[in-house]
Amino acid sequence: MRSSLRRSAVGVCALLVLGGIASGQVTVFDNGPFITEVGVGFNGASISRAETSVITIGFNANATTAQGGPIRIADDFSITAPPGVGGYRLSTMTFFGVQSTTSTNNVQFGAFYVALYDGNPSEGGTLIAGDFTTNRLVSSAFSGVYRLSSTGLVTGNSRPVTRLTVDMSWTPRLASGTYWMVVSAVGDTALNPTPNPQTIFVTPHFPTANAQQFFNSQWFAIWDPPFTLRAFCPADFDTVGGVDVQDIFGFLNAWFAGSASADFDGVDGVQVGDIFGFLNTWFAGC
Numbered sequence: 481m482r483s484s485l486r487r488s489a490v491g492v493c494a495l496l497v498l499g500g501i502a503s504g505q506v507t508v509f510d511n512g513p514f515i516t517e518v519g520v521g522f523n524g525a526s527i528s529r530a531e532t533s534v535i536t537i538g539f540n541a542n543a544t545t546a547q548g549g550p551i552r553i554a555d556d557f558s559i560t561a562p563p564g565v566g567g568y569r570l571s572t573m574t575f576f577g578v579q580s581t582t583s584t585n586n587v588q589f590g591a592f593y594v595a596l597y598d599g600n601p602s603e604g605g606t607l608i609a610g611d612f613t614t615n616r617l618v619s620s621a622f623s624g625v626y627r628l629s630s631t632g633l634v635t636g637n638s639r640p641v642t643r644l645t646v647d648m649s650w651t652p653r654l655a656s657g658t659y660w661m662v663v664s665a666v667g668d669t670a671l672n673p674t675p676n677p678q679t680i681f682v683t684p685h686f687p688t689a690n691a692q693q694f695f696n697s698q699w700f701a702i703w704d705p706p707f708t709l710r711a712f713c714p715a716d717f718d719t720v721g722g723v724d725v726q727d728i729f730g731f732l733n734a735w736f737a738g739s740a741s742a743d744f745d746g747v748d749g750v751q752v753g754d755i756f757g758f759l760n761t762w763f764a765g766c
């Protein structure tokens with residue numbers, strides 16, 4: 481049966497080559513906003529102002545502190561794959577960090593660590609992938625936003641918010657569901673080692689915030705940090721070059737080899753339905 485399928489599939493591919501398919505990635509999760517006013521801050525930047533009566537501006541996330549060991553931040557996220565698609569392969573995360581300085585808004589973080597869990601790590605969640613030794617930081621860039629206290633001058637520039645682009649392509653395909661990640665950061669080593677690198681929090685913060693901070697070997701409830709997760713389009717089978725014809729050949733090779741990666745719908749292992757599911761998704765684009 482597989483050989484006849486192969487002939488059919490190759491014929492289909494010959495037709496497909498004629499069509500151009502959109503490429504790209506998709507945002508699969510957004511933990512919430514933090515910009516409170518646009519263009520009113522220092523040099524026309526936007527601001528992220530903590531709510532009235534809120535004293536906290538951010539949460540320490542220093543991986544290198546001497547204060548009782550590394551400090552880590554945990555929060556959950558949800559993945560919802562389309563019907564017939566077994567899950568998403570994450571590509572990158574955008575996270576936001578602050579290290580206070582007035583000397584520059586170009587804060588270059590030294591490292592960013594990520595570990596992925598199947599549940600709340602403070603309640604016994606199990607590690608899926610990742611660690612606190614592999615630097616996943618791709619780039620740091622000024623976000624165009626300054627973080628402010630609830631009473632700080634609108635033109636305050638001591639807390640430039642840095643956009644951190646973080647590699648997530650090392651994670652396995654994630655089926656629909658809820659996951660937790662634990663992160664920790666090394667600040668800009670060209671700046672004074674104190675204050676510590678911090679996360680900010682979704683502003684205004686959600687009543688349902690459930691993030692956790694690991695500090696002095698204990699977990700503490702904090703507010704959720706803003707972050708977004710992007711994933712490869714499900715039809716981008718090889719996660720290279722967007723959705724293109726090579727993905728069809730790559731998928732079929734995996735399918736004929738019986739590779740678990742060809743279980744496109746995430747149901748019943750590798751079967752014929754995965755071929756149709758994959759091709760439908762490929763044609764639909766991203």
Ligand SMILES: [Ca+2]
Binds near residue numbers: 555689690691704
């Ligand atoms: Ca959360």
Ligand SMILES: [Ca+2]
Binds near residue numbers: 716717719723727
């Ligand atoms: Ca591809």
Ligand SMILES: [Ca+2]
Binds near residue numbers: 742743745746747753
């Ligand atoms: Ca399947």
